[in-house]
Amino acid sequence: MNCQQVDKLLYxxxxxxVQPHLRADIREHLLNCPACRNNLVLAEMENEALRYTGDIPSLSADFCKRVMLQIEREFGGGTAARPRNRLQVLKRFFSRGSNLAVAGGITAAVLLCLVLASPIQLPGPGHKVTVSDTKAPQEPLLAGSGKNKPNLAGNREMESTLSGSTPNYQGSSPPARNPSAGSSTPQTAWEAPRYSRPEAGITSYNRGTAGKTELRKTAITETPFIPQPTYLPVGYALARVENGLDDVLILTYEGISGSIAVKVTPKGGDNSSATTAVTLADQLPRTRATDESLGGAATSQKVMGLGGEQEVSSPETSPAFATITWNVNARGKIYEVQVTGTLPPEELARIAASCK
Amino acid sequence: MTAGSDEKLACETLRGNQEAFEQLVHKYQQLVFTIAYRMVGQREEAEDIAQEVFINVYRKMYQFDTSKKFAPWIQRITVNTCISHIRKKKKVVCLNYDDTLMTWENPTVHVDYEDPSVVYDRKELREEISQVLLQMPESYRAMIILRYQLDLTNQEIADALGISRENVEVKMHRARKSLRKYLLQRREERRDKDELPASR
Structure with a gap:
């Protein structure tokens, strides 16, 4: 053992x-090293001085009495050693400014967690959609003609933040009160779809198909979620409302050249979009355009929208029917909304986008 | 009421028995006062601190774990009360432990190992040590007081301060080194002062 090692263990x-085996080593070193021996003597003298208590004055004779008096004064009767209730503990906690700040921080963090965990969808970056192609179609939009193809290459881009229940679309102008405003497109292309707002409510509709479909007003026990399109092509109006099994709601709009159906399915019910599209399409009255297009190539295009991808599909059996499906979070429940009709996909997308 | 163990007395205090607490005060008043006196160096101040310690003990008695020993708990409260009192008095921000090491633990002073009796006179040494202690960082001061004034083992100090035994050993070594360095520096200064008038 050298001097440095001994110095570390000297105190x-x-x-x-010190452990016994080290003690022997230190003793051996001290025998041969006068410097470390002197160091040891100094340490022992310091120890003796440090242990000295002779200079400590005695306590006041009434010290204990004073302590007990103060306790009596501060805590009263005597059972105050334990805080009486939680309110007292909280009062003590909040009496300190720093504790108040800590409590505020914790509350803010908890509130933030609750907001983040909430199922309510707030408008955010996910809801920002780029709508392209404001170029109007060169020909008037004719329902069920199948001639109007969506123009995916846009001339200018326009960003639009849409509400949670409105799907996005691509390939045509966004729905507006006056679609021709701010556009250099031919007026005729946009005059064709006139806006007819369907009447609100579902109580008294049995138009056009009187006697065929029964109104099931009494079946709806609670306020249902009805996404009604604010935009409809000219000549279309609500024909009937059907409330089927599993709370599936079907709104049918009929016009001169075809039909449009809006189907609302609570999630967990029948939400197989493709088959529903066919079934729904089959329920709609056939038009000449539909019959002409039978046997045509199947069309399917994807539209990016709220809550993910929306599929615009035309089943192989009846390509003139296009279906747009998307999910909506309304009143704490998820609904699947389908819009099916004998219209071109871009026109159908516009109708879907106006659903509120 | 018959005298019981400290832990039993603590339980009795929790049940509202003030006589039990009075017994605890009687038993620990000297220990608490010794720590306080060595920490602050003034009798009245030490008494005030000791009184504050017992009030704190009474207030926090519900926090005491009766399965553990009472002595380390009260020692810890005493040390913490003293340290907070000193810091309030000084009105300084809490000393960083590393800063205290930089100031106190640099053993670069050359120690000339002459005859120890020449270096230290016992009586002088006691006075010097009590003064030097008051200038040491609180953490070192508390450790030395617990070790030498109360004669606690390193493990007991560790229990009282809530740190590991190894940590106590390391800190104690540093504290002693600092003490030695400071004592020798003072001696050097005094020797220089004594020599100056003689040389004139």
Whole structure:
């Protein structure tokens, strides 16, 4: 053992706190090293001085009495050693400014967590959609003609933040009160779809198909979620409302050249979009355009929208029927909304986008 | 009421028995006062601190774990009360432990190992040590007081301060080194002062 090692252990050696095998080594070193021996003597003298208590004055004779008096004054009767209730503990906690700040921070964090965990969808970056192609179609839009193809290459881009229940679309102008405003497109292309707002409510509709479909007003026990399109091509109006099994609601709009159906399915019910599209399409009255297009190539295009991808599909069996499906979070429930009709996909997308 | 163990007395205090607490005060008043006196160096101040310690003990008695020993708990409260009192008095921000090491633990002073009796006179040494202690960082001061004034083992100090035994050993070594360095520096200064008038 060298001087440095002994120096490290010297105070422990003085206090008899060193391990026995080290003690022997230190003793051996001290025998041969006068410097370390002197160091040890100094340490022992310091120890003796440090242990000296002769200079400590005695306590006041009434110290204990004073303490008990103060306790009596501060805590009253005597059972105040334990805080009486939680309110007292909280009062003590909040009496300190720093504790108040900590409590505020914790509350803010909890509120933030609750907001983040909430199922309510707030408008955010996910809801920002780029709508392209404001170029109007060169020909008037004719329902069920199948001639109007969506123009995916846009001349200018327009960003639009849409509400949670409105799907996005691509390939045509966004629905507006006056679609021709701010556009250099031919007026005729946009005059064709006139806006007819369907009447609100579902109580008294049995138009056009009187006697065929029964109104099931009494079946709806609670306020249902009805996404009604604010935009409809000219000549279309609500024909009937059907409330089927599993709370599936079907709104049918009929016009001169075809039909449009809006189907609302609570999630967990029948939400297989493709088959529903066919079934729904089959329920709609056939038009000449539909019959002409039978056997045509199947069309399917994807539209990016709220809550993910929306599929615009035309089943192989009846390509003139296009279906747009998307999910909506309304009143704490998820609904699947389908819009099916004998219209070109871009026209159908516009109708879907106006659903509120 | 018959005298019981400290832990039993603590339980009795929790049940509202003030006589039990009075017994605890009687038993620990000298220990608490010794720590306080060595920490602050003034009798009245030490008494005030000791009184504050017992009030704190009474207030926090519900926090005491009766399965553990009472002595380390009260020692810890005493040390913490003293340290907070000193810091309030000084009105300084809490000393960083590393800063205290930089100031206190640089053993670069050359120690000339002459005859120890020449270096230290016992009586002088006691006075010097009590003064030097008051200038040491609180953490070192508390450790030295617990070790030498109360004669606690390193493990007991560790229990009282809530740190590991190894940590106590390391800190104690540093504290002693600092103490030695400071004592020798003072001695050097005094020797220089004594020599100056003689040389004139």
């Amino acid at each position: 422990l050696y003085c206090d008899n706190q």
